[in-house]
Amino acid sequence: MRVEEAILPGVGRKYTITVQSGDRIVIVVHHSGKRELQYFEAGGEGDEPAMALDLTDEEARELGAILAGVLFHPEAVGDTQSKLGQKVIEWIKVLPGSKLAGRRVGELTLPPGAHLLAVDRPGAPLIPNPSPDTLLETGDTLVVAGSREAVEALKRTL
Amino acid sequence: MHPSVEAFALAAGLLALGAALVHRFGFPPLPVYLLTGLLVGQRLPVQDLEPLPSLGLLLLLFSVGLEFGPDRLKGLSGKAVQAGFYDALALPLGFLLGLLAGLDLRGAALLAGAIYVSSSAVIVKLIIDLRRVANPESEVVLVTLVLEDLVVILLLALLGGQGPEGVIVSLLLGGIYLFLANLFGYRLVSFLESLSDELVLLLGAAFTTGTALLFHALGVSESLGAFLAGSLAASLGLRERFERLFGPVRDLGVALFFLVVGASARDLFQGLTPTLVVLALLGLLVKLPLNFLGGARAGLSRKRRLYSAFYLVPRGEFNLVLGALAQAQGYPLVAQVAVLLVLLSVPLGALLIRFAPELGRLLLRETPSPRRPARSS
Numbered sequence: 001m002r003v004e005e006a007i008l009p010g011v012g013r014k015y016t017i018t019v020q021s022g023d024r025i026v027i028v029v030h031h032s033g034k035r036e037l038q039y040f041e042a043g044g045e046g047d048e049p050a051m052a053l054d055l056t057d058e059e060a061r062e063l064g065a066i067l068a069g070v071l072f073h074p075e076a077v078g079d080t081q082s083k084l085g086q087k088v089i090e091w092i093k094v095l096p097g098s099k100l101a102g103r104r105v106g107e108l109t110l111p112p113g114a115h116l117l118a119v120d121r122p123g124a125p126l127i128p129n130p131s132p133d134t135l136l137e138t139g140d141t142l143v144v145a146g147s148r149e150a151v152e153a154l155k156r157t158l
Numbered sequence: 159m160h161p162s163v164e165a166f167a168l169a170a171g172l173l174a175l176g177a178a179l180v181h182r183f184g185f186p187p188l189p190v191y192l193l194t195g196l197l198v199g200q201r202l203p204v205q206d207l208e209p210l211p212s213l214g215l216l217l218l219l220f221s222v223g224l225e226f227g228p229d230r231l232k233g234l235s236g237k238a239v240q241a242g243f244y245d246a247l248a249l250p251l252g253f254l255l256g257l258l259a260g261l262d263l264r265g266a267a268l269l270a271g272a273i274y275v276s277s278s279a280v281i282v283k284l285i286i287d288l289r290r291v292a293n294p295e296s297e298v299v300l301v302t303l304v305l306e307d308l309v310v311i312l313l314l315a316l317l318g319g320q321g322p323e324g325v326i327v328s329l330l331l332g333g334i335y336l337f338l339a340n341l342f343g344y345r346l347v348s349f350l351e352s353l354s355d356e357l358v359l360l361l362g363a364a365f366t367t368g369t370a371l372l373f374h375a376l377g378v379s380e381s382l383g384a385f386l387a388g389s390l391a392a393s394l395g396l397r398e399r400f401e402r403l404f405g406p407v408r409d410l411g412v413a414l415f416f417l418v419v420g421a422s423a424r425d426l427f428q429g430l431t432p433t434l435v436v437l438a439l440l441g442l443l444v445k446l447p448l449n450f451l452g453g454a455r456a457g458l459s460r461k462r463r464l465y466s467a468f469y470l471v472p473r474g475e476f477n478l479v480l481g482a483l484a485q486a487q488g489y490p491l492v493a494q495v496a497v498l499l500v501l502l503s504v505p506l507g508a509l510l511i512r513f514a515p516e517l518g519r520l521l522l523r524e525t526p527s528p529r530r531p532a533r534s535s
Contacts, residue, residue: 009304010282026292
């Protein structure tokens, strides 16, 4: 697989991915968060895409998670990777009225095996490895990783 | 009620109507704003719309500046940059054209700028709206546009003031801003992070217009000030937030700005001379073969070269800035050519870009010589 990256000033970034079969997929990540996907068949006629697809930021992340095997991992893949497949990353949004809002990270009780990787606050840079005194706000998104059971348990308690 | 509300309601309604009409045909709205101004400008009290149109232009230049962080200028594709050099040949050609038309050095340089610079605002929007972003020619065009903006900013710094003091003042102001940004930038950014969006919007607006005012007061181009404000904000890593906050305000202001330009262009047509028209047409044509060759240099297929030449037809915001500057410095001919170029090239360019695939099929099949199609359109 070959990945070429190009900057599109004023628009975003373009990734051209050529896979083993020679098929090409072009992904444009807009500054607005929109993703544009175009698919070109290997040796296809001309340079018009055979398929084009627009994704919102949220849809793209969901698709990415599925492709990465976060939600379901095929058995056929080798050992080390399937171990990775047992771990999941989840994005948990602090909704209005949630008991998480107004609490500090240190006050959260994370089940063993679950880790808080980052807090994503709209309009602010990502807060990686949030310190215990980071105050959670409505609208934040917690990025949680760990074993599937631990993360599921955490989601239930919230 | 204040009369501006009435003017605004009328203008916004007309613009919306125009935009809705062309939206049905997958056509971009910017040229329609211009034409709306041209058609109804006489009856519309456009001066009541101020300061929204002026603000629109400043914010437009601010967001052009936002695109220039050091991070954006690095990593531009080398091949596309070479296409930009071909494109820049329009500058000496435009300069020569100016001299032939009897202008002095400064006037010819202003004319060269007006002929050279395409409109990032119009073209980027068209490319996104028409879903051509992923195409290979778009990369070349977008990088070329960045280089053009950079060159024109230098040109503005050079010609913006009366004489050499202007350059020195521009450089000095830029230096002071950069120095302050280096000194307080980090603290400022972490301070801004703790503020609400509303406050950042107000602060950003005050900063942009304040910088423009300061530049104007010191006798240099206010557009340069707005641009500098933007690129400074970008270098501090505030780009995404500012783009998100200012996007809608800017779009509204820009729509009204185009309307006002259209309206004020009516007077221009009263003094339409053959020299003016010939200069504008030559200005339009001179870039087509250059960009076609540039596309070849960047490794595009023949069809894509033709597209990229079409894409770079629309002139816009910087032409109006250069035009205003030329008018102020006593070159009415250059000002007229600059505005006429916008009026001609935006609708024409929008059509060429919209129907580039159809035109490409038509032109490239009929004429095997690669250089003719670019001219004959």
